[in-house]
Amino acid sequence: xxxxxxxxxxxxxxxxxxxxxxxxxxxxxxxxxxxxxxxxxxxxxxxxxxxxxxxxxxxxxxxxxxxxxxxxxxxxxxxxxxxxxxxxxxxxxxxxxxxxxxxxxxxxxxxxxxxxxxxxxxxxxxxxxxxxxxxxxxxxxxxxxxxxxxxxxxxxxxxxxxxxxxxxxxxxxxxxxxxxxxxxxxxxx
Amino acid sequence: xxxxxxxxxxxxxxxxxxxxxxxxxxxxxxxxxxxxxxxxxxxxxxxxxxxxxxxxxxxxxxxxxxxxxxxxxxxxxxxxxxxxxxxxxxxxxxxxxxxxxxxxxxxxxxxxxxxxxxxxxxxxxxxxxxxxxxxxxxxxxxxxxxxxxxxxxxxxxxxxxxxxxxxxxxxxxxxxxxxxxxxxxxxxx
Amino acid sequence: xxxxxxxxxxxxxxxxxxxxxxxxxxxxxxxxxxxxxxxxxxxxxxxxxxxxxxxxxxxxxxxxxxxxxxxxxxxxxxxxxxxxxxxxxxxxxxxxxxxxxxxxxxxxxxxxxxxxxxxxxxxxxxxxxxxxxxxxxxxxxxxxxxxxxxxxxxxxxxxxxxxxxxxxxxxxxxxxxxxxxxxxxxxxx
Numbered sequence: 249x250x251x252x253x254x255x256x257x258x259x260x261x262x263x264x265x266x267x268x269x270x271x272x273x274x275x276x277x278x279x280x281x282x283x284x285x286x287x288x289x290x291x292x293x294x295x296x297x298x299x300x301x302x303x304x305x306x307x308x309x310x311x312x313x314x315x316x317x318x319x320x321x322x323x324x325x326x327x328x329x330x331x332x333x334x335x336x337x338x339x340x341x342x343x344x345x346x347x348x349x350x351x352x353x354x355x356x357x358x359x360x361x362x363x364x365x366x367x368x369x370x371x372x373x374x375x376x377x378x379x380x381x382x383x384x385x386x387x388x389x390x391x392x393x394x395x396x397x398x399x400x401x402x403x404x405x406x407x408x409x410x411x412x413x414x415x416x417x418x419x420x421x422x423x424x425x426x427x428x429x430x431x432x433x434x435x436x437x
Numbered sequence: 438x439x440x441x442x443x444x445x446x447x448x449x450x451x452x453x454x455x456x457x458x459x460x461x462x463x464x465x466x467x468x469x470x471x472x473x474x475x476x477x478x479x480x481x482x483x484x485x486x487x488x489x490x491x492x493x494x495x496x497x498x499x500x501x502x503x504x505x506x507x508x509x510x511x512x513x514x515x516x517x518x519x520x521x522x523x524x525x526x527x528x529x530x531x532x533x534x535x536x537x538x539x540x541x542x543x544x545x546x547x548x549x550x551x552x553x554x555x556x557x558x559x560x561x562x563x564x565x566x567x568x569x570x571x572x573x574x575x576x577x578x579x580x581x582x583x584x585x586x587x588x589x590x591x592x593x594x595x596x597x598x599x600x601x602x603x604x605x606x607x608x609x610x611x612x613x614x615x616x617x618x619x620x621x622x623x624x625x626x
Numbered sequence: 627x628x629x630x631x632x633x634x635x636x637x638x639x640x641x642x643x644x645x646x647x648x649x650x651x652x653x654x655x656x657x658x659x660x661x662x663x664x665x666x667x668x669x670x671x672x673x674x675x676x677x678x679x680x681x682x683x684x685x686x687x688x689x690x691x692x693x694x695x696x697x698x699x700x701x702x703x704x705x706x707x708x709x710x711x712x713x714x715x716x717x718x719x720x721x722x723x724x725x726x727x728x729x730x731x732x733x734x735x736x737x738x739x740x741x742x743x744x745x746x747x748x749x750x751x752x753x754x755x756x757x758x759x760x761x762x763x764x765x766x767x768x769x770x771x772x773x774x775x776x777x778x779x780x781x782x783x784x785x786x787x788x789x790x791x792x793x794x795x796x797x798x799x800x801x802x803x804x805x806x807x808x809x810x811x812x813x814x815x
Contacts, residue, residue: 249438249627250524252549255583276548276588277524277581294692295725295754314483317507318695320726320751335628335655342593345541345558346602347484348509352723359654360630369723371751373509373560376484382608391582392655393769394633399654404720413724419760438627439713441738444772465737465777466713466770503672506696531782534730534747535791536673537698562698562749565673571797580771 251334251389252277264389265330265363278388280341281325281366283308285380288322288410298419303412308380315349315372323368324410326381330363332398334389338366344384348373351385361398364407440523440578441466453578454519454552467575469530470514470555472497474569477511477599487608492601497569504538504561512557513599515570519552522585523578527555533573537562540574550587553596629712629767630655642767643708643741656764658719659703659744661686663758666700666788676797681790686758693727693750701746702788704759708741710776712767716744722762726751729763739776742785 251259253274260269266279273280291302303322306313315321329336337358340351352369368385399405403414440448442463449458455468462469480491492511495502504510518525526547529540541558557574588594592603629637631652638647644657651658669680681700684691693699707714715736718729730747746763777783781792 249582250579252581252583252585254586258583276550276586278548290726290752293753295752296690297725297754297756297760298690312485312487318751322724340541342556343602343604343607346511346556346600347486347604348479348558348560350541352718352728359656361654367720367724369726371726373507374479374484375482376486378486379608382486382604390579390628390768392630392633393627394630394636396630397632397654411724413721415721415725415760418721419757438771439768441770441772441774443775444770447772465739465775467737501674501676529730531745532791532793532796535700535745535789536675536793537668537747537749539730562696563668563673564671565675567675568797571675571793579768 249391250277251391253279256389259334263331263333265328266387267328273383275386278386280383281327281338281385281387283368283378283380283382283384284324284326284365286323286410287313287370288412289319290412298416300416301412308378310380312377312379314375314377315370317372317375319371321370322410322412323370324365325368325385328363328365329387331389332361333392333396335360335392336362336387336389338385338387340385341383347376349376349378359399359402360392360396361400362402362405364405365409367404367407367411438580439466440580442468445578452520452522454517455576456517462572464575467577469572470516470527470574470576472557472567472569472571472573473513473515473554475512475599476502476559477601478508479601487605489605490601497567499569501566501568503564503566504559506561506564508560510559511599511601512559513554514557514574517552517554518576520578521550521587522581524549524581525551525576525578527574527576529574530572536565538565538567548588548591549581549585550589551591551594553594554598556593556596556600627769628655629769631657634767641709641711643706644765645706651761653764656766658761659705659716659763659765661746661756661758661760661762662702662704662743664701664788665691665748666790667697668790676794678794679790686756688758690755690757692753692755693748695750695753697749699748700788700790701748702743703746703763706741706743707765709767710739711770711774713738713770714740714765714767716763716765718763719761725754727754727756737777737780738770738774739778740780740783742783743787745782745785745789
């Protein structure tokens, strides 16, 4: 069962936290979430599942940023969400997809108990100018059946920033993080 | 809870309308929807979330059309659907995705109360010949919990054609629609 | 309603079969599935919905394979699954999507009754090195309402290998399969 908008509002501040919560973003059975004003792109020519990757941070100016094609952008929602008792799911909005912008938001896959910002995997089929604060995706909620073990210690729990893939930690548990990079570059940790 | 095919048929003509409804398109827990014989492509080199875009209409001949890569195509379902009491969702069929054709059908996101054709966001990873009338996606239904406020006045409600993104209306409420374009071109309105 | 991890475990070996089942792959409301060590790519320059396509088999060596962009790869899960009474769904893991690898796993669309390996439609937005055995996607389960007619005779039921699109069989029921191809090539049948 999917929660109606009214039911999401009823649980807001209790089992469901969307912060900030803006009443105008409520839909019949979901709530719009907005795009934060920063993006991350990988610096590596060839990514590797087993390796940490250098990332570069890009600001989205108020007059917009043109997304290139064949490029992955990682973004995040303005809103921090926290969900208990329900399975949260996020998907791109129709108006966004109709511009050829695809948003896969599966941070923590919507585990019961996930708390944090949603990292968005964004790519554009055609070049398109985007803006910060745009309602880019929608969160909706499924009821669950069975005993709950919450997502609590996961790689992405309690995140405070856009989160690049941390798959390498899982595949190479012995991974020795490198020294900080010069030139203001960052590395997924 | 997801409705089984039998349950979809039981509600057909009441809470669920799929028009035309073809019994042979019924699956264990979904119904196939078919691709209409027209597509829209954007004419702009760079799309813009805040601007209306020129679009061009392409017919899909009965002997097929080859989809180019790196190009967004907007299509629609042959079927008009209307859903009350349930949340409709649409996703591309497996046989279609196995050809590298990705269909994101999120028009109205499957809001309770959505009525109209489903606009399909289509792109191809590799060049592929498609045909009109092909069963391209599947609609399935979730039950809901909570008081229902139906999708009624949305941008895409009651549509009668393929619907390009109307995001610009939301982002620029003061938008002044331009004069009709010459040369048979159209513009998202 | 979505089954919690505990509930999936409780049904394991009964309504739900995941084989092999590894307790460590259990999440709060899903189970990770792993990438088998083979991929298929189409040999045709232009695919055709109405035609069978030649395919080539690629092994993923233990030291990895770099996925090219603008190329569709068909893979499959290591695990064979079988589901009764519930609707299984599979989606790519967040850690995978954050690397720009998109996995659409809709084999049999998650029909009640589907039994077999899940064919994965994989493409990479940027070049990325992948490895065999990586937990690439997650399976989760919806409860259903209504009388059940199981997926039993479908094109993809009981598969034992990666399954290219068999759409051409549906579109051209009179299709006459060709002779086997020389040079070790294969054809979707």
